Amino acid sequence: MLVMRPAQMADLQDVQRLAADSPVGVTSLPDDVERLSDKIVSSEASFAAEVSFNGEESYFFVLEDSSNGRLVGCSGIVASAGYSEPFYSFRNETFVHASRSLSIHNKIHVLSLCHDLTGNSLLTSFYVERPLVDTTYAELNSRARLLFMASHPERFADAVVVEIVGTSDEQGDSAFWDAVGRNFFDMSYSEAERLSGLKSRTFLAELMPHYPIYVPLLPDAAQEAMGQVHPRAQITFDILMREGFETDHYIDIFDGGPTLHARASGIRSIAQxxxxxxxxxxxxxxxxxxxxxxxxxxxxxxxxxxxxxxxxxxxxxxxxxxxxxxxxxxxxxxxxxx
Structure with missing residues (x-):
């Protein structure tokens, strides 16, 4: 039987094996022993802490086969996204360009860099081995976090966000990154995500354009990538959409993947x-x-x-x-x- 439980330092080697197979873009699960060790240490401290409101805590869970002790999945929760640094997203907005004399009234889709979602709780680090993707154990790995939140609401915010990995090709190239982020950094999408996983996304986000990006000016491939989901992240997306998350307002600043958002009280596993x-x-x-x-x-x-x-x-x-x-x-x- 598979059981979800908090990660322990003894799990480090198995967790690194899972991280090594996770898709590009899951920066919360870097294939780096030091970062993963820090992640587990932080999680152990968070579980042990007496908490009355959501702060800098992070909780990391593993999915274990009780028959042999092997780990087959993991997932996590950050109590407050951007607690120590802003949590950046692109917000979908509409600008109106009008000329009364020419009788022209155009609505233009733009992306505005924002940190609206800072302070919300954040679901992170989802991974299950590929044979389990279409099974109820993927639901366990994702939704059991929500049961934990339901049992300990004082530890989390009133709203929850999830960054879903966007599309990239087999070479690790992202059409959205190439059209936007690569203009400000001389590195590929996979290199940027790897650097973000080892250090921080914030220092890269701070160098992104702080003025609105007019979507019609982007290449067609980049526009088509906006809000699209990496095939290996589809299961996460589907589960959370059934939970009541919404996907229309924000996208990831690196690959254009959807950023889901929901009030905690409206999430199915919490409410029901x-x-x-x-x-x-x-x-x-x-x-x-x-x-x-x-x-x-x-x-x-x-x-x-x-x-x-x-x-x-x-x-x-x-x-x-x-x-x-x-x-x-x-x-x-x-x-x-x-």
């Missing part, structure tokens, strides 16, 4: 999940699949189970499932349908 008491008994299997989390902090665990659960009633868990979740008879879990 329920805390229910547990009964430990055999024969508690069957029915439909649910994401089930124990609601704890440092000992957070989440799994996918097929349950015959009736709303308003306790949920029956097998002894194996209860042990993996670290709950016993009379305890409680948070669950939501897959």
């Amino acid at each position: 999940s329920r805390v229910v008491p547990v009964r430990v008994e055999e024969g508690g299997r069957g029915g439909r699949p649910y994401l089930v989390a124990n609601g704890q902090l440092q000992d957070f665990r989440a799994v996918v189970l097929e349950l015959d659960w009736v709303p308003g009633k306790p949920v029956s868990l097998s002894a194996e499932a209860a042990e993996l979740l670290g709950v016993g008879e009379g305890g409680s879990v948070r669950l939501v349908a897959v």
Whole structure:
């Protein structure tokens, strides 16, 4: 059975293996031992901290095969995007150019560099091994983070954002980057993303144009890339769109991929999940699949189970499932349908 839990320093080697296979553009998951080590250390400190409001904390989870201890996925949450430096995005806007004497009234699509989303909580670092992409375990890897947020709302903002990786070719070139960012940096898209993963995106963002970019002036390939999703990020996009995220207002400043945004109270896994008491008994299997989390902090665990659960009633868990979740008879879990 696959179980989601907080990452530990002992996971470092396995986490680097996952990072090495993640697509270009996932700068929150760099293939660098030092950065990944810092990421896990920061996460461990965040889980251990007493928190009453969202600040500089970051939480990093791994998806582990309980039968052999092998990691098959990971994901994370940053409590406040841009806590120590602005979180930049391109905002989609419309400018109106009009001439009364010529009877001309044109609406022009422009991109404006902004940090509107600074302070929102940020979902990051999503990766699952390719055989799991079209399974319920991809849902577990993505949505269990939201169950964690639902159980600890004081640790997170009232709104959540997600940067989805945009399109690039097999050589690591991005049409959007080549039309915009490359004019300000003498480096390829893959080089810029690698540098951002090792250092910071902010120093690059600060050198981007701070005046509006008129979209019709961009090459057709760059315009077509705006809001498009990398094939390997499609599963993340689809899951979060079903969760109620919106995609119309912002795009990534490097590759033009969509930046999703939602109020926490409107996210399905947060709004529709329920805390229910547990009964430990055999024969508690069957029915439909649910994401089930124990609601704890440092000992957070989440799994996918097929349950015959009736709303308003306790949920029956097998002894194996209860042990993996670290709950016993009379305890409680948070669950939501897959």
